[in-house]
Amino acid sequence: MENQTSTHAIRPFSINIPEEELVELRRRILATRWPEKETVADQSQGVQQATIQELARYWATEYDWRKCEAKLNALPQFITEIDGLDIHFIHVRSKHENALPLIVTHGWPGSVVEQLKIIDPLTNPTAHGGSAADAFHLVIPSMPGYGFSAKPTAPGWSPKHIASAWIELMKRLGYTQFLAQGGDWGAIITELMAVQAPPELLGIHTNMAGVFPPEIATMFDVFQPRNAPASLSEEERRAFEQMDYFYKHVGYAVMMGTRPQTLTGLADSPIGLAAFMIDHDTRSYELIARAFSGHPGGLTRDDVLDNITLFWLTNTAVSAARLYRENTSGFFDVKNISIPVAVSVFPDELYQAPRSWAEQAFPKLIHYNRLNKGGHFAAWEQPKLLSEEVRTAFRSLR
Incomplete structure (x- = not known):
C-alpha cells in the first residue's frame, strides 16, 4: 500500500467481542416470547415456528461465534475513512503474479460472511483446479451501516454514493x-x-443482472398483479412472472424502504432479527429451513447463524435497513452501462435474466451463462460454481 495521509490512513482491524455480549445474546434467545404456531401447513404465512424454534435452540445451546470470529481474524482486515465514514474491508492479495484486483460486494441480509468461501478459490486458484493466470487480489468491504463499517448519521449514503466510495477505496x-x-x-x-x-x-x-427494459420495469408495483405483454418470448415471460411474484412478496423491502426506524424490535430481539433475515425470498428460506431440519444443502446452520450473529453483535439491523430508504435506483432495470459486463444466471435467483434482455442492457456483454444449481446468495451457497464463473467471465479482460 502507498503512503497515506492521516485522513486516508488504512488501519489494521481485528474482532474481539466481549464474552458478556455472547452471554447476553444467549439469555435473550432463551427468554423469547413465542407466538402461536402458524395456522397453515406451509410457509405461506412466513417463517414457520418449527424452523425458528430449532434455530433458537441451536443458537442458544450449540452455536459458537468464536469460530466465525477466528475465521475472520485469520484474514487481513482493515478500516479506512471515506467521505467521513469508516469503512471495514477484507483485503487478500494473491501470491500469483499478474493477479487482477477484484472488489466484491455483499447484499442484504448479508455481510462479508457471504464471501468467505470464495476467497481462497479466487486468490489461490491452483489449489482449486484453476490456473495461476486466473488469480485475483480480493477486496471485500462491508457496506456503510453493515457489519464493522460505521453507521451513517445523516442521509446520503445511497448505492450510488457507495459505488463512488468503492472506486475511491x-x-x-x-x-x-x-x-x-x-x-x-x-x-x-x-x-x-x-x-x-x-x-x-x-x-x-453480476449474478443478479439489472436487465428489465424500461417499458417492462415500469409495469411492476408492490403487491399489484400484472399480466405479461403478449410480445415477450417464453424466456422473457418467465422472468416477468418471477418478478411479478417477487413484487407480491416484498413486504420486508417496503418496510425498510419507507419506515426503517420502526424496525426497533430487530435491535431488541435476536429471534425477531433472525426471523426477519431468513425470510428474504422463497427459495432461500427453503434452503435455510432445510439446514435447521437436518437436511442442509448449500448452507449449514453455522453459515446462517454466523451472518445473523454478526448483525446482532454490531447492532446493524436498522442501520442496514436504511439503505433501502436511501435507494433511488430501480432494483432490476437497465442502467446504461457501456463497459464490459459478465452475467451469471442461477436457477433459484429471484428471476433468471433472459439472454435477450442481457444483450440489450449490456452492449459489451462478454459472458452469459445459466447455471444448473444455486440461488440468490450464490457466493455463500455455491462458492465453487461462482468462483468458476468469475474466473471464466474475466479471462478476456486480462
Whole structure:
C-alpha cells in the first residue's frame, strides 16, 4: 500500500467481542416470547415456528461465534475513512503474479460472511483446479451501516454514493486497474460503479443482472398483479412472472424502504432479527429451513447463524435497513452501462435474466451463462460454481 495521509490512513482491524455480549445474546434467545404456531401447513404465512424454534435452540445451546470470529481474524482486515465514514474491508492479495484486483460486494441480509468461501478459490486458484493466470487480489468491504463499517448519521449514503466510495477505496489501495462483482445490493452497487465508468474499472460481473427494459420495469408495483405483454418470448415471460411474484412478496423491502426506524424490535430481539433475515425470498428460506431440519444443502446452520450473529453483535439491523430508504435506483432495470459486463444466471435467483434482455442492457456483454444449481446468495451457497464463473467471465479482460 502507498503512503497515506492521516485522513486516508488504512488501519489494521481485528474482532474481539466481549464474552458478556455472547452471554447476553444467549439469555435473550432463551427468554423469547413465542407466538402461536402458524395456522397453515406451509410457509405461506412466513417463517414457520418449527424452523425458528430449532434455530433458537441451536443458537442458544450449540452455536459458537468464536469460530466465525477466528475465521475472520485469520484474514487481513482493515478500516479506512471515506467521505467521513469508516469503512471495514477484507483485503487478500494473491501470491500469483499478474493477479487482477477484484472488489466484491455483499447484499442484504448479508455481510462479508457471504464471501468467505470464495476467497481462497479466487486468490489461490491452483489449489482449486484453476490456473495461476486466473488469480485475483480480493477486496471485500462491508457496506456503510453493515457489519464493522460505521453507521451513517445523516442521509446520503445511497448505492450510488457507495459505488463512488468503492472506486475511491480501490484507488486508495494503489490499484490502477480493477474489476467488480456482486449480487443483491452488491449487484446494484457494482452496476452503478460501471455507470460511473472510471478508467480504472475494466469490467464487472453480476449474478443478479439489472436487465428489465424500461417499458417492462415500469409495469411492476408492490403487491399489484400484472399480466405479461403478449410480445415477450417464453424466456422473457418467465422472468416477468418471477418478478411479478417477487413484487407480491416484498413486504420486508417496503418496510425498510419507507419506515426503517420502526424496525426497533430487530435491535431488541435476536429471534425477531433472525426471523426477519431468513425470510428474504422463497427459495432461500427453503434452503435455510432445510439446514435447521437436518437436511442442509448449500448452507449449514453455522453459515446462517454466523451472518445473523454478526448483525446482532454490531447492532446493524436498522442501520442496514436504511439503505433501502436511501435507494433511488430501480432494483432490476437497465442502467446504461457501456463497459464490459459478465452475467451469471442461477436457477433459484429471484428471476433468471433472459439472454435477450442481457444483450440489450449490456452492449459489451462478454459472458452469459445459466447455471444448473444455486440461488440468490450464490457466493455463500455455491462458492465453487461462482468462483468458476468469475474466473471464466474475466479471462478476456486480462
